[in-house]
Amino acid sequence: MKSLFTIKSGGAASWAMRLAVAAVLAALMLWVPTRGSDSLIEVCTTAFTLMAAALSLNLLLGYAGQISLGHSAFFGIGTYTTAVMVTRWGWSPFHTLPVAFVLAFVVGVLVSLPALRIKGVYLALVTLALGMVFPQFIKWKKLSWLTGGAKGINDTGFKFTKDNPTYEIFGWNPWGNLRGQNVKPFYFWVGAIIVLVVYLICRGVVKSRVGRSLVAIRDNSTAAAVMGVNLPVTKGIVFGLSAAMCALPGSLSAIRTGTVTADTQLLTVAGSITFLVIMVVGGAGSLWGPIIGAAVYQFIIERTGGWTEPDAIPALFRPFFGWSKTAPGGGLFAIALILLMFVAPLGLVGLWRQHSVRLCRVVPKPAGTTTISVMAAAPAAVDETHTA
Amino acid sequence: MTLLDVEDVTMRFGGIVALDGLSFSIEEGHICGLIGPNGAGKTTMFNVVSRIYQPTLGSVRFRGEELLTVPAHAIARLGIARTFQNLALFPTMTLLENVMVGAHSQGRVGFGKAISRISAAGDNRRTRDDAGDLLHELGLGHLAFVPAAGLPFGTLKRLEIARALAARPSFLLLDEPAAGLPHGEVDELGHTISTIRDQFNLTVLLVEHHMSMVMSISDRVVVMEFGRKIAEGTPSEVQNNEKVIEAYLGTTT
Numbered sequence: 001m002k003s004l005f006t007i008k009s010g011g012a013a014s015w016a017m018r019l020a021v022a023a024v025l026a027a028l029m030l031w032v033p034t035r036g037s038d039s040l041i042e043v044c045t046t047a048f049t050l051m052a053a054a055l056s057l058n059l060l061l062g063y064a065g066q067i068s069l070g071h072s073a074f075f076g077i078g079t080y081t082t083a084v085m086v087t088r089w090g091w092s093p094f095h096t097l098p099v100a101f102v103l104a105f106v107v108g109v110l111v112s113l114p115a116l117r118i119k120g121v122y123l124a125l126v127t128l129a130l131g132m133v134f135p136q137f138i139k140w141k142k143l144s145w146l147t148g149g150a151k152g153i154n155d156t157g158f159k160f161t162k163d164n165p166t167y168e169i170f171g172w173n174p175w176g177n178l179r180g181q182n183v184k185p186f187y188f189w190v191g192a193i194i195v196l197v198v199y200l201i202c203r204g205v206v207k208s209r210v211g212r213s214l215v216a217i218r219d220n221s222t223a224a225a226v227m228g229v230n231l232p233v234t235k236g237i238v239f240g241l242s243a244a245m246c247a248l249p250g251s252l253s254a255i256r257t258g259t260v261t262a263d264t265q266l267l268t269v270a271g272s273i274t275f276l277v278i279m280v281v282g283g284a285g286s287l288w289g290p291i292i293g294a295a296v297y298q299f300i301i302e303r304t305g306g307w308t309e310p311d312a313i314p315a316l317f318r319p320f321f322g323w324s325k326t327a328p329g330g331g332l333f334a335i336a337l338i339l340l341m342f343v344a345p346l347g348l349v350g351l352w353r354q355h356s357v358r359l360c361r362v363v364p365k366p367a368g369t370t371t372i373s374v375m376a377a378a379p380a381a382v383d384e385t386h387t388a
Numbered sequence: 389m390t391l392l393d394v395e396d397v398t399m400r401f402g403g404i405v406a407l408d409g410l411s412f413s414i415e416e417g418h419i420c421g422l423i424g425p426n427g428a429g430k431t432t433m434f435n436v437v438s439r440i441y442q443p444t445l446g447s448v449r450f451r452g453e454e455l456l457t458v459p460a461h462a463i464a465r466l467g468i469a470r471t472f473q474n475l476a477l478f479p480t481m482t483l484l485e486n487v488m489v490g491a492h493s494q495g496r497v498g499f500g501k502a503i504s505r506i507s508a509a510g511d512n513r514r515t516r517d518d519a520g521d522l523l524h525e526l527g528l529g530h531l532a533f534v535p536a537a538g539l540p541f542g543t544l545k546r547l548e549i550a551r552a553l554a555a556r557p558s559f560l561l562l563d564e565p566a567a568g569l570p571h572g573e574v575d576e577l578g579h580t581i582s583t584i585r586d587q588f589n590l591t592v593l594l595v596e597h598h599m600s601m602v603m604s605i606s607d608r609v610v611v612m613e614f615g616r617k618i619a620e621g622t623p624s625e626v627q628n629n630e631k632v633i634e635a636y637l638g639t640t641t
Contacts, residue, residue, distance in 0.1 A: 227551075
């Protein structure tokens, strides 16, 4: 395939492109919380929550190939750890994040123990059971002294008092007005930082010897074991790590909303499915897939959120959704998912990779210290068409 | 010096006896051919040595140490690498990445180092360069960034050898490396195997059906039939052994 530009990986052009992307993202990160509307900030923060959860699932399912339909439970462990520690033991909300991380890691490793022996649809069922049991467990009467039962827990959020002063840099307040009513930019920042941390963890793992061994387990676990990959330990740790990362956005949602109940959508199996669909639409097994998937998902949900009356629906879509009394965002996203499976099984990122080659091809750095074939053994005639 | 010592290994799958009291040993630095009709138990033997199967009875010693108590993933670190008869590559990875996974036992970067980036970049660079060199040596350098899925069988067979060599083994098990190759390439592959044996100081256990190749490069040949060893010796001894001729061609009576 002919491409318009060819740039070298690690070369000046490639770094310039990376810098440009980083600059655009940084500008957005500054513009939204300081200049954007309250609702935009809110939408972005929700998207961050979904991004972090989908990223964590992606490490487990997209890279290591271990399916989990129980990530809503790990998300919920984060939510409830924060809620319980803040309201019952008086912890500062942000100090509960590492606790939630560690607790979810331990639970994740424990769940992985039976999961080490099973794969595919059986693993899906075991983790599905976890996702279904979690809300019931939280609502269990004998635990209501801790979890508040079906009523949930109130006042779990961050208290903005004189002890939590605002910061100003040359008269400009990056956190938003914490003392007043407008605390939304603050949560935006926390959400962005959580996504960044989860992304960096995933990136570090993926682009290393461990990450290669995860993909090896996904592609052919017998061969991976022969290459020296310790299957039980690697699967156990990646399960725990994925669970731990998923607890972080869970904690954030408790801090942000101030009220938690076990019936919140993201804490039930529906949450697991949401994370899964976001990951698949964005692109499983790619670092940017879940981020893009969550952004698209939240955009669609937001745009169609008001489509509950025929008059509120744009004329083009009215014949399709006019009959519905509920917002069709989830359904639209499902249709997008089905269409994508035909057009781009590897999600939006896969679609981009497939077509961006026409515009710009990135040539990888040559590997190896020599470029001369020592044995000069001519392999079977293989031409470059296989790159397509 | 004896590198591998297989003693009285019996492997039963339900009622089927795949290996029946098999014993043989391999001298260090030799290429040992393992031949026999289909179903003789050659691949089962491979899977026992690479710890995919746990034999019912017997012992396998590598450099004098019992191998059957070692977990499968620790084999590579001991210096044992293998290829697979029907290809067990990582199809979504490029050829380069496949070989990089082959070097897994050589690395020390775990989850902690990967997340904290401690010594991860250097590890990646070294692994990548080594893998690139190996691909060049096996004549696959120009395909380094091509995904493994969909390449010709012969190319992938070569890739399996490159991936196995990435583990810096002292003992290499090749399971029918020439299967599916056109005739001209079989001799070339035989040449490649002897060359890598010398270059990497390998001991090779070779299962192969191309007799001309086995006989020309092997130092010793072990012949199996129905899970038992029926003959052992130098290629010329084995070729004139009556039991071997009987197993392959049948008797005239």
